[in-house]
Each structure stands twice: as C-alpha cells, then as structure tokens.
Amino acid sequence: MSQPLTQVLASAAFALAAAWLAYRQRLGLSRSLLTAALRAALQLAVVGALIALVFKVPVLAIAFVAIMVATASLTAGSRMRALPGSRKIAIGAIALPALSAVGLLLLVGAFSATPRATIPTAGILIGGAMLATTLTGRRLVDDLTGATDEIEARLALGDRARDALAPMTRRAIAGAMVPLVDQTRSAGLVTLPGTFVGLVLGGASPETAARVQLTVLLTLLLVQLLSALLTAELVTRAATLPGERVLRL
C-alpha cells in the first residue's frame, strides 16, 4: 500500500475507534466526533488545493490571509455575541496585531516574502490572536453577565465605568495569556510544537525547525498580549454607557 493511502486509512481508523469508544461509553459524543473528523478532512483537502493554487498565483495569498482573518474574527466574535459590535471588536483585535507582526517579520527579512513562508506564519499568528481574543472576550462577557453586583458596587463607590471594569479586564488578559505562556515554557519538553514537527516532517533540519519555531513562539507572545489588550479596551468601550454606567448583559 502507498504511504498516502496508509495515512488516510490509519487516521480514519483512529477517528472511527474514538467514535466507537464514545458510543460504548454512552458519552453522547460519537456523532460530534465523526462530524468533526469529516469537517477536518474536507477543510484540509480544500485548503491543500487552495494553497497549491496560491503557490502558483502568489497574489492570491492576500485573499487567502484575508479569509483567515475573516474566519478567525467570525469565530472569536461569536464567542462574545452578547456584546454589541462583537464582530468588529474581534476583527480589530485579531487583524491589527497579527498582520502587523507578519508585515514586520517580512520587512526585516526574518521570512522570505513568498506564499510558502507567509501563509503558514500568518496562519499561526492569526490563530494565536484569535485564541487570545476569544479567551479575553469570553471572560469579560461572563463578568458583564455574572459580576454585575461587583461592578455596580464599584460604581456606587464613585468609580468611573472604566475603573470599575479594570480589575476584570486585568484578570481576563492574564487568563488569556496562560495557555501560550505554558506552551512557550514547555516547548520541546512536553510537546513538540506544530511548526517544529511540520518542518522536520517536511525535510528541514532540526536546527532550522527549532529556530523557526522559536521565532513564531516569541512573536506570538507580543501578538497575543496585544490582542488581549485590544479586546479588553474595545470591550470596555462597548460596555461603557453614558453617565459612568456599565452595560448589563
């Protein structure tokens, strides 16, 4: 059997085994496991074909990155749907830090300005920005829903709306950075991060893989922090009502 075919069959077998196990344990999960696996297969097939096309027609890379930003913003925006203007908040908080970082890396020549280098780098940075935006926004929406007593207690003591929200935004930002900080700290020890694995599988030397992985991880530290800060700022503005009041969700 050819290696590509074996890969497809082996991975399908693992997904089916997971669905079967979930069914036997009556977890009510098997259906979503299977649809998730199917979706991933379809999406990756389409993306593979698209990227092949982009490699041939480099100008399409811009459209490709735009689609990544739009998808990430829709996903993050839907996680804080209760807030007015959530989609705009997500677009700003994701696109600004992620795309600036991509531009800067290309400008200084850290990566070559080819679709082959740009698209995966942009993808990782946009994904990281989406994670930080989602975690920060979700936490703040929860606070605006569930911690109204605390917010109103601070307002009643004479706080401005911005000051009444500040302890919550600080907590949300710190919480949103935890996964990345852990990932960065344990890089190479607990897991081999995706970029490293991909490059090694693709034939790059472990040294090159480690260097590129480090570049991505350290860039993500600033990108995700900026996304979290921007999300907090934009949510604070959206939740601040005239007369130093705070929106109750």
Added chain:
Amino acid sequence: MTGPHEQRVDGLAVRGLAVGHGERAVLRDIAFDAPKGTVTALVGPSGAGKSTLLRCLNRLLLPQAGRVLLDGADTAELEPCRLRRRVGLVGQIPVMLPGSVRDNLAYGLDPAPGGDALTTALGAAGLDAAFLDRPAAELSGGERARVALARALTRTPELLLLDEPTAALDAAAAHHIGATLTALAHDGLGIVVATHDLPFAAGVADRVVALRDGGAVVGEPQELLA
C-alpha cells in the same frame, strides 16, 4: 432647578419619575421627598421596583422621564461619580472587594482616609477597630453587610440608599442596623431604605413610600404600615 412654586428640598426630591425596560413602564409618576436627617422607607412586594427606584437615585439607572433633585439641583446635570459619593448606595448583596476591611473602607479614596475616619465609620456600622485588618473575604454575611455600610460612610455621603439591609440578618442584627440608621439620620444623614420587612420599616421610618402597581403612595408610617 425647582419650579417657582416648589420649595427646595434639602436632600433628595423625586418628581414625576418613570422607569421602564423598553415599552413597559415599571414605575410611573413617582414623586416623594427624602430630606436629610430623616429615614424614608421604600416598601412594596418583591418585584415592585424598589431596587430599580434606588438605582435611579444615584443614576446607576437612567429614568425614562422625570427628575431627581439633590438640594434642588437636577442630578442629571451633576458629575455622576461625584453624585455617587454624595448619595451612597449599599446594595442588597454586600460585595467585598479584594484585601482587608481597611482596603475596602479606603477603596478609591485619594488621599487615603486616616485611621480615625475608618474607625469612626466602622463604629457607626457597629464594628470595632479590630476588624480593620481582617481579610474581607473571611467575614460572615452580617459582618459584610456592616462593612459595606461603613465603606459607604467613609465617602462622607449626604444621603445613603440601602437595599434590603436586613435581608441576610437575624432579628437582633436587624434591630441593631435599625438603631444605626436612626442614629445616622439623627446626625443629619438622609436615608432611603428599600425593604420588604414591614416591622423593620415601621421601626425606623419617618416617612413611607409604598410602591404598588407601578405607582407610589406617600404617607406616615402609622397610616401606611398599620
């Protein structure tokens, strides 16, 4: 500004207040005075709009119509943060902020008040100075209610709004809070207390505002709470 024939109230004056969520008016045409040095009890069944009305008095909630005057000045024209320090609110759930009781009492105050001011506020709420260094998170429900009251007092308000201050308390503690409110009013503070506890209201109130079917009936405690 008050009308030409209307007397300026030293304290809060509510005039033609209407509050609603969307189309539905929860409260309409509410009018009463809450002068400094007196205790006004807001009574009515739960859901009658007592908390809603209290939150209009320090503009945590904006009314659909009508005005709330403080010493004759429309509160809509006052700076909101300044207004909320002059008209303190102790919510139904006494939220403790992080840190010690001292941190709670001094919260947001710059310059930080001296130890005497904190002890005085704590004493007025019925707690002794030993509480100052206790972590606020470790206090019991009754102690939290008192710290929340003391925290409002450190802002040296002219009026104090209290939402169901006896809800979490036993009869003895409720009696003590009642005596505290009476003493504070005697010292010149204006107090508006929302409560569903009619015996408590009868014990502390100089005047009663009864909310019923979205409107307000104002009267003496003996006529409305009999």
